[in-house]
Amino acid sequence: MKAITKEGIMELGSLIKNSAKVAVVGHMHPDGDALGSTSAMCLYLRNFCGKDATIVLPETPADNVSFIIPEGLPCLCWDKEPKKSESRILEADLVIQLDCNAFHRTEGLQCAMEASKAKKVLIDQHLNPAVESFNLVFSTPEISSARELLYWILKELSVKENAEGCATSVASALFLAEEGACPSAIEIGTALMAGMTTDTNNFANSVFPSTLQMASELIASGVDRDALLQKIYNSYRENRVRIMGYMQYEGMQVMENGAAYMIITREIQNRFDLQEGETEGLVNLPLTIGKVRLSVLLKEDGDHFRVSVRSKKGTSAQQLALKYFHGGGHENAAGGRLFIGPDINNADEAENYVKNALNSFMQ
Ligand SMILES: [Mn+2]
Incomplete structure (x- = not known):
């Protein structure tokens, strides 16, 4: 090595x-x-x-x-x-x-x-x-x-x-x-x-x-x-399993261009009494859909959103994180942040920001 x-x-x-x-x-x-x-x-x-x-x-x-x-x-x-x-x-x-x-x-x-x-x-x-x-x-x-x-x-x-x-x-x-x-x-x-x-x-x-x-x-x-x-894998709280189900059923947005995104707002975190680490692995799930090549997960955290990006071979999670989310990482697994204030005016604008980013990135 x-x-x-x-x-x-x-x-x-x-x-x-x-x-x-x-x-x-x-x-x-x-x-x-x-x-x-x-x-x-x-x-x-x-x-x-x-x-x-x-x-x-x-x-x-x-x-x-x-x-x-x-x-x-x-x-x-x-x-x-x-x-x-x-x-x-x-x-x-x-x-x-x-x-x-x-x-x-x-x-x-x-x-x-x-x-x-x-x-x-x-x-x-x-x-x-x-x-x-x-x-x-x-x-x-x-x-x-x-x-x-x-x-x-x-x-x-x-x-x-x-x-x-x-x-x-x-x-x-x-x-x-x-x-x-x-x-x-x-x-x-x-x-x-x-x-x-x-x-x-x-x-x-x-x-x-x-x-x-x-x-x-x-x-x-x-x-x-x-x-x-x-x-x-077999010691989770019930809440973890429920939020994973909720996000897949209601929270996941699949775009025509092969990207998918999910946003876990503060409101959702409160509703499920979410603890740190309980959405681990969630960002990978949209990639199990054949046509999805890139998956983005945003999680509201104080003055910013924590961003996780995963991709299939041939699409760069790293480039997306670098270009739009002040981040980086590996080719198919990367992360970053979206700041409320510098990047978007308020938390409600996160969805539009992500959609626009994915639309230009997936061209
Ligand atoms: Mn680590």
């Missing part, structure tokens, strides 16, 4: 070795990938390298994915404990940022990230990483997710045994152990598998040969995928 070089692994090994206090940072609205990758990294640093490592997130994770962070693993959330979260980043001698390509994606933590004198490492799969902000970067879009990139890094780190100070290597504990993997290695594997499953929409999107290889190795090493599937 291009992103992982011998030199990079050597350098990461020595950065870890020479650090004591580590902050492991993820992005706003932390999803399965952010939580799976930060948890796995933090577990590795604590249990295999003996470091004082803590996860630091800009926002408390939604209920439906919060289980990915194992109980007892230290995690600071800026929205609940801003001072402590910032101090942790400022006092750390090593900061590892996962699943987001630049400081601004950590929102409330951005100032602390900029001010921190710590050595900084980026492990991320998004396009255009802000390489100048970091001492060491592992980045490639040719991979399913940050936690998959982390998995291959952890294996390399361990196999090459250059992260001295690690009592046992992850690779030998998780993959090479003849008597089965040790519990702390399985914990890392479980966090990685949870992130992998949610982020690929249960292996429907962004699946590379290496993704399935990783999944296969994790299952072989003793990660209980069935238990994870129960937690991820």
Whole structure:
């Protein structure tokens, strides 16, 4: 894999070795990938390298994915404990940022990230990483997710045994152990598998040969995928199932040009008492219609709408997000925002804005 070089692994090994206090940072609205990758990294640093490592997130994770962070693993959330979260980043001698390509994606933590004198490492799969902000970067879009990139890094780190100070290597504990993997290695594997499953929409999107290889190795090493599937897909509140039905029946608009859009207004969110993360996956559903090539989901959030875009091969979700929604992402899965004030006068104008954007974009 291009992103992982011998030199990079050597350098990461020595950065870890020479650090004591580590902050492991993820992005706003932390999803399965952010939580799976930060948890796995933090577990590795604590249990295999003996470091004082803590996860630091800009926002408390939604209920439906919060289980990915194992109980007892230290995690600071800026929205609940801003001072402590910032101090942790400022006092750390090593900061590892996962699943987001630049400081601004950590929102409330951005100032602390900029001010921190710590050595900084980026492990991320998004396009255009802000390489100048970091001492060491592992980045490639040719991979399913940050936690998959982390998995291959952890294996390399361990196999090459250059992260001295690690009592046992992850690779030998998780993959090479003849008597089965040790519990702390399985914990890392479980966090990685949870992130992998949610982020690929249960292996429907962004699946590379290496993704399935990783999944296969994790299952072989003793990660209980069935238990994870129960937690991820069979533990919703009734409201989640009802709003998904409502949006498909009443909320989805399918245009002649092959685009579809849905708008979850504040009013709808209140009516269904919607919680963060409960419309996860909704944006993918219009793409199951044969003639739909592009799907856009808007969700009202204070002074803006959060925008998710998904597309089929040959239509660029990324270009739409870039051109009309101050965003970006991957070719077929992207996101952005529509601001009330700068972009539209009030929330009611969102629908017209989206329709116009889709009409010009789909020509
Ligand atoms: Mn993510």
